[in-house]
Amino acid sequence: MTVNDDSFTNWKNREEIAESMIPLIGKLHRERDVTVLLHSRSLVNKSVVSILKTHRFARQIAGQELSVTETMPFLKALTALDLGPSQIDLGMLATRYQADERGLSIEEFTAEAVAGATGANKIDRREPRDVVLYGFGRIGRLVARLLIEKAGSGNGLRLRAIVVRGGGAQDIVKRASLLRRDSIHGQFQGTITVDEENSTIIANGNAVKVIYADDPSQVDYTEYGIRDAILIDNTGKWRDRAGLSEHLRPGIEKVVLTAPGKGDVPNIVHGVNHDTIKPDEQILSCASCTTNAIVPPLKAMDDEYGVLRGHVETVHSFTNDQNLLDNYHKAERRGRSAPLNMVITETGAASAVAKALPDLKAPISGSSIRVPVPDVSIAILNLQLARETTREEVHDYLRDVSLTSPLKRQIDFTTAPDAVSSDFIGSRHASIVDAGALKVDGDNAILYLWYDNEFGYSCQVVRVVQYVSGVEYPTYPATAV
Structure with a gap:
């Protein structure tokens, strides 16, 4: 048998194992609210090839490929346990088992590692929590996709309604079509039908009412059977407490803004300060995509090295706020054609750091350049550290943070030598450390952080909503703080 034959036989064997994993993962998710992960990446509703690629990915960050032959025994062990709602990371189980020297069987080790969920x-x-989307633009539609995807067993978050201004003939058909197909993020994973008579979009069995209103005061959500809901404002029209409080109508308990909040509105970056949200807080912000990209690695670096000062330069994809062609715009430079120019503009991300990281005393400045790509941005974080270090030390530290720390859902890590922006479309992390671009000289470190400013940010928004709803289930094995 040739090497090629050996490789192909090995591939077919792994393909068969991955195929047998799918029903086990699906049953755990539907019947027990258990989300199976691999190094923080969900394996729920994934194809055979996607499962194999996720295992393969571990090679570039952990140094060696993780095979389905190694993780399958742990998955089988999970199915035999009396599990409650949780997230369980097969990659962490396999890695820790390899390092364990007690001679336990896989079944014994697994039962011990997830004992908190059994x-x-x-x-x-949890009882399903109603969610309403106010606005249905770029972020609104991606959040809708995520909420529908995470509906799972029917528990957790339940998207009940979308509020938009009326757009004329076939408005709901056109909005459903934009949810179904996206030029950047591809096809919706599932089926979508439209009930025009009842103004309802049905996505993967989830009936979502489309409510037409020009102002929050026009809606009584209890008329649609909506109770104690969390409303996600995707418009950015209201950003202070007074304006956002207009959403606190009958049926709405809390309001989450997908833009930086002003005044005393808490700016939350999940993974960093979400645990500071007061139970009775009704108004909060998820800050900006760039703030979410820089704050987790900034916290990681400050925790380990101390940060004396820093500057962030964001090279950001163009957005709806810019013009396709030169035309009047109230802001400087943004009136110039977005697809044809690099446009210098401001970013509020640096000043927003103080709200998310109040213990960080280092001054952080920032600026931004909008460039002609429709999605994925990069933040260049230039830091003066409190002690000298080496590139190798910072490299290994950030890799470990991405794998084993409490920030592993926020910080990803890539060693791909030819990585470019389009490679990170659809990333669910707040930011991805580009290991090849990392620069360290004594007490100066420059981090290059990719981020999908649409999808990665939307994932952070949903995590915050899950947390305040009480449906963010614990992850096992537990991560050391």
């Missing part, structure tokens, strides 16, 4: 320790399933 038997008398398991938490109860």
Whole structure:
């Protein structure tokens, strides 16, 4: 048998194992609210090839490929346990088992590692929490996709309604079409039908009412059977407490803004300061995409090295706020054609750091250049550290942070030598450290951080909503803080 034959036989064997994993992962998700992960990446509703690629990905960050032959025994062990709602990382289980020297069987080790989610320790399933989207633009539609995807067993978050201004004939058909197809993020994973008579979009069995209103005061959500809902404002029209409080209508309990909040509105970056949200807080902001991209690695660097000062330069994709062709715009430079120019503009991300990281005393400045790409940006974070270090040390530290720290859902890591912006479309992390571009000289470190300013940010928004709804289930094995 040739090497090629060996390789192909090995591939077919792994393909068969991955195929057998799918029903086990699906059953755990539907029946027990258990989300199976691999190094923080969900394996729920993934194809055979996607599961194999996710295992392959571990090679570039952990140094060696993780095979389905290694993770499948742990998955089988999970199915035999009395699990409650949780997230369980097969990659972490396999890695820790390899380092464990007690001679436990896989079944014994797995039962011990996820003990907090089994038997008398398991938490109860939460009642579904109603969610309303106010606005249905770029972020609104991606958040809708994520909410529908995460509906799972029917528990957790439930998208009940979308509020938009009326747009004329076949308005709901056109909006459903934009949800179904996206030029950047591709096809919606599932089926979408439209009930025009009842003004309802049905996506993967989820009936979502489309409510037409020009102002928050025009809507009584209880008329649609909506109770104690979280409203996500995607318009950015209201950004202070007074304006956002207009959404606190009958049926709405909390309001989450997908833009930087002003005044005393808490700016939340999940993974960094989400645990500071007060239970009775009704108004909060998820800050900006750039703030979410820079704050987690900034915290990681400050925790390990101390940060004395810093500057962030964002090279940002163009947005709806710019013009396609030269035309009047109230802001400087943004009136010039977005697809034809690099446009210098301001960013509020640097000043927003103080709200998310109040213990960081280092001054952080920032600026931005909009460039002719429709999605994915890069933040160049230039830091003066409190102590000298080496490139190798920072490289290994950030890789470990991406794999094993409490920030592993926010910070990703790539060693791909030819990585470019389009490679990160659809990334679910707040930012991705580009290892090849990392520069360190004594007490100066320059981090290059890719981020999908649409999808990665939307994932952060949903995480915040899950947290305030009480449906963000614990992850096992537990991560050391």
